[in-house]
Amino acid sequence: MRKLIILISLLFWSCAPDKAKIMVALPLEKSGLSYGIDAKNGINLAVLDLGEKNITFSYCDTEGKAEKFNECYENAKKQGVNIVIGPILTREIDNKSIELINKYKIPVISPSITTDEIFNKSEYIFSVAATNSIIAANLAYILSEVGVSEVVIVKDPNSEYSVDISEREKKALSKYNINVVDEINFRGSRADLINDLKNSISKFKKEQKVAVKGKSKKEETPKPTTKNAIIINTYAVDLDKILLDIRQELKYDGILVGPDAWDEIKEQAVQIPGENFYVAHFFPLENEKTKEFFNKYQQQFKTIPSSWSALSYDALSIVVKAIREAKAIETQRILLRMKYQDYNGLTGRISYGGDNKPDDKSVVIIKYTGDKKGFVRRTNVAGTIAQ
Numbered sequence: 001m002r003k004l005i006i007l008i009s010l011l012f013w014s015c016a017p018d019k020a021k022i023m024v025a026l027p028l029e030k031s032g033l034s035y036g037i038d039a040k041n042g043i044n045l046a047v048l049d050l051g052e053k054n055i056t057f058s059y060c061d062t063e064g065k066a067e068k069f070n071e072c073y074e075n076a077k078k079q080g081v082n083i084v085i086g087p088i089l090t091r092e093i094d095n096k097s098i099e100l101i102n103k104y105k106i107p108v109i110s111p112s113i114t115t116d117e118i119f120n121k122s123e124y125i126f127s128v129a130a131t132n133s134i135i136a137a138n139l140a141y142i143l144s145e146v147g148v149s150e151v152v153i154v155k156d157p158n159s160e161y162s163v164d165i166s167e168r169e170k171k172a173l174s175k176y177n178i179n180v181v182d183e184i185n186f187r188g189s190r191a192d193l194i195n196d197l198k199n200s201i202s203k204f205k206k207e208q209k210v211a212v213k214g215k216s217k218k219e220e221t222p223k224p225t226t227k228n229a230i231i232i233n234t235y236a237v238d239l240d241k242i243l244l245d246i247r248q249e250l251k252y253d254g255i256l257v258g259p260d261a262w263d264e265i266k267e268q269a270v271q272i273p274g275e276n277f278y279v280a281h282f283f284p285l286e287n288e289k290t291k292e293f294f295n296k297y298q299q300q301f302k303t304i305p306s307s308w309s310a311l312s313y314d315a316l317s318i319v320v321k322a323i324r325e326a327k328a329i330e331t332q333r334i335l336l337r338m339k340y341q342d343y344n345g346l347t348g349r350i351s352y353g354g355d356n357k358p359d360d361k362s363v364v365i366i367k368y369t370g371d372k373k374g375f376v377r378r379t380n381v382a383g384t385i386a387q
Helices: 002-015 034-050 066-078 095-104 116-121 132-145 160-174 190-201 239-248 260-264 288-301 307-326 331-338
Strands: 020-026 055-061 083-085 108-110 125-127 148-155 179-185 208-210 221-223 227-233 255-258 272-280 342-345 348-351 363-370 372-379
Touching: 020 034, 020 066, 020 307, 034 288, 034 307, 055 066, 066 083, 066 095, 083 307, 083 331, 108 307, 116 125, 116 160, 132 148, 132 160, 132 255, 132 272, 132 363, 132 372, 148 160, 148 190, 160 179, 160 227, 179 190, 190 227, 190 239, 227 239, 239 255, 239 260, 239 272, 260 272, 260 307, 260 363, 288 307, 307 331, 307 342
Parallel strands: 020 055, 020 083, 083 108, 108 125, 148 179, 148 227, 227 255, 255 272
Antiparallel strands: 208 221, 272 363, 342 348, 363 372
């Protein structure tokens, strides 16, 4: 019996493909989306660093659209692809995508999709980034830590990502008794947003004057207002200018804060005064590992890496590790190893524990001062320093 098992194993190996097939499905040059290029660069750098000879790559342009991703996934099935890296945007996944993935069972690892519900719909879709529930929990914790008690939330009603993270923020904020005084739907017009915000921030508790015996009205002691913040949940291309408008036109001196979408703000874009920070996945100067990645990336591509770059680098690193551990170029064996990956990446520890998303994934808090980004700390859901 033992000899038979060995013989079957040898036959399996002799019939197995020589190399694992990986499809990279991203919005590439045709889409004009910079984060698609950032993600591709991150993958290409991982290919150079890992030096894995047992894989072959094909690229498919999703153009940032779900229907295009679905075409890519159909082609992956036809081509005998073992695993798909991508997509990177929530809008690139629709109900048809979920149906196809559950039908063909080719694992998909998304470097940067953060909408929790997508990963709940299919065990074959893996997350690398911290999901919206984790981002929202950390954002709420940080606001409570600095003493904020009132917020206004700005969201894009046409973005599934923006709507989802806004809802999760509201739940997280309520745990710290932080009151959402208003919600604004941002539809692309900066002028309209400023007008809406003018009305919204008037709902923050006003400074009241308390009469003091023996003092005239001019000498009455002012009662301090509550600390407040504006949360901006949008991928607007001119986000930096929106922040500047809020500071300059509204003379707002409270806290401006946001989720990982703020990573699109480039350093030295504009000088933004005041206290501004956001929750992200990656900061290039966090530690020696991220610094080395930053230097290599800059040398290779003549630009600086973003979170998209680092998350995509981690995605391929996880896939290659799973393929090596599977010891066979067979999709279901690779899938099984994927579910038990425990990898310390550029974007923190990624540990699946038999699941398809790392529920204990940490994030970084980044402070934006003037035109510079500064690392505050890496934190987990509870707000403690992550190991």
